Amino acid sequence: MSTEHAEDHEHPSYLAHHFHTVQQQVDSAKLGMWLFLVTEVLFFSGLFMAYIAVRTWYPEMFLDTSYQLDWKLGAVNTIVLLFSSLTVALAVREAQLADPQNPQTGKMVGYIALTILCAMGFLLVKYIEYSAKIDHGFVPGFLFSGQGLLDNAHLFFGVYFCMTGLHGIHVVLGIGVLTWIGIRASRGDFHKRYHVPLENAGLYWHLVDLIWIFLFPLLYLVK
Amino acid sequence: MSSAAAHGHDEPHVTSLQVYLGIFGALLVLTVLTVYVSAAELFHGWTSIGVAMGIAIVKASLVATIFMHMKWDRKFNVIVFLSSLWFAGLFFTFTWFDLSNRTRVHDIQQHNLPTLEKKAEAAEKEAAATPAAAEPAKEEAKAPAKAKAAGEGKAGKGKAGKH
Numbered sequence: 010m011s012t013e014h015a016e017d018h019e020h021p022s023y024l025a026h027h028f029h030t031v032q033q034q035v036d037s038a039k040l041g042m043w044l045f046l047v048t049e050v051l052f053f054s055g056l057f058m059a060y061i062a063v064r065t066w067y068p069e070m071f072l073d074t075s076y077q078l079d080w081k082l083g084a085v086n087t088i089v090l091l092f093s094s095l096t097v098a099l100a101v102r103e104a105q106l107a108d109p110q111n112p113q114t115g116k117m118v119g120y121i122a123l124t125i126l127c128a129m130g131f132l133l134v135k136y137i138e139y140s141a142k143i144d145h146g147f148v149p150g151f152l153f154s155g156q157g158l159l160d161n162a163h164l165f166f167g168v169y170f171c172m173t174g175l176h177g178i179h180v181v182l183g184i185g186v187l188t189w190i191g192i193r194a195s196r197g198d199f200h201k202r203y204h205v206p207l208e209n210a211g212l213y214w215h216l217v218d219l220i221w222i223f224l225f226p227l228l229y230l231v232k
Numbered sequence: 233m234s235s236a237a238a239h240g241h242d243e244p245h246v247t248s249l250q251v252y253l254g255i256f257g258a259l260l261v262l263t264v265l266t267v268y269v270s271a272a273e274l275f276h277g278w279t280s281i282g283v284a285m286g287i288a289i290v291k292a293s294l295v296a297t298i299f300m301h302m303k304w305d306r307k308f309n310v311i312v313f314l315s316s317l318w319f320a321g322l323f324f325t326f327t328w329f330d331l332s333n334r335t336r337v338h339d340i341q342q343h344n345l346p347t348l349e350k351k352a353e354a355a356e357k358e359a360a361a362t363p364a365a366a367e368p369a370k371e372e373a374k375a376p377a378k379a380k381a382a383g384e385g386k387a388g389k390g391k392a393g394k395h
Contacts, residue, residue, distance in 0.1 A: 036306070043309045050316035051323070058327050065331060068277070080267065087263050095256040098247075098299045105246045208301075215300045222291045225263075226284035230270035232277075 023203040035205045042209040046216050049179075053220055056172045060227060063164050074158055074165035075231035077147060079138065083229035086134050087221060093127030094218040096120045097187070097211045104194070104204035112200040117207075121191040124214065128184045135177055142166065172224055179217045186210050245304035255298045262291050 021031065028034040064071045100120035107113055146154030149170050153163035190210045193199065199207045266287040269275065275283050297303045302310050 039305070039309055040312065043312045046313060047316040047319075051319060054320040054323055057320075058324060061324065061328070062331055080270070084263065084267055088260065091256065091259045091263065094295060094299050095252060098252055099249075101301075102246060102249075102252070212300055215295055218299075219292050219295055222295070223285075223288050226266050226270070226288055227281075230266065230280075230284055232270055232273055232275060232280040 021202070023198070031203060035203070038205045038209060042212050046212060049216055053172075053175065056168070056175060057223075060168050060172065063168050064231075067161060067164065070159045070161050071165055072231050074162040075228065077142070077145075077158070078169070078229050079141075080229040082134050082138050083225050086131050087225045089127050089131050089134070090218045090221050093124045093131075094215055096123040096127065097214045100124065100194070101204065101208050101211045104199040104207050105201060107200035107204075109200040109202045112197045114195050114197055117199065118191055118195045121187055121194055121207075125184055125187050125191065128180050128187070131180055132177065135173065135180075139170075142169075169228055172228065176217065176220055176224060179220070183214050183217055186213060245301070247298065247301075251298065255294050258294060259291055262287050262294075 024031050025034060028037070097120065100117050103113075103117040103120060107117065142148065146152075146156070147158075147162070147166050148154075149163055149167035151163075153166065155162060187210055190207050194207060266284055269283055269287075270280070274280075296313075302313070
């Protein structure tokens, strides 16, 4: 892959025409990504506020209903996500070390693939959890038909499904983003001089992990 | 010259493998700790939320500073990201004002609570003065207190329909 294109000017193929330097391009991309992550935090903050409201208003119901969640599955998913955070960080590290002329993509793609596998594993565990809840009729709102819980237990499941559901959607989107990034990495697009798309996908993935770090104790470890 | 421009001015900071693995290990230990604290039922209620959130904040900080490279990122990006916490805090605080006072406002509107409290006080004074009338006055005094307790919504089972 040539890094220069021959028209009337010379610059690396990954430098877009509307930027002066690669550094400027990278800085813009990073700033944009951090701004996006800010909107993500605020997006989730609405659900965290709903959590605070329901837990403050009905502490006994919240405690009683939270025992329906299996903390072991939640803990497994926490470890899976933490590990995937590590692997995506290692993928970025491989890119930082890769030679621009002849980038070694093997490990980089391997780490990205491992991250995607973890994401799928996370969703598999989530599927097991969700289907058990749905089988028992433990669903939000008027569809709730569960037995043996307090009258307003559907409020807990409203919070649970909205928070983990929105988080799950982020995991699904993350798989898509990481697949695209993995394909680009295998093409040799990322190396020491330019890897900001991989870095930004990594930042997104770490945010998904960050959200889960808070969701796990808040939903599964209520005492 | 074009290659110098492509370099930019700073090389990316490459974190060593040991640091990454160490941070991952620390995250695992903290996960075990938060599960242990919960399973052993060391804390309850607000204290347990406080402890769990404390551990979660330490974990989140490790992920953000090392995995997300915030430690080596531009300070401006760090400020931008941390501003989200400020805005979320504003959102939580002002919504909290509403949450923690709306039942009080409701009580005042529905039951005219201050007036009832004054009535109860007056009744108690009267009861103290005339022991024979004590029983009915006490009954009256209890009524507003009950209305207030129901309004707090702590037990809250019956409130499910209202919200």
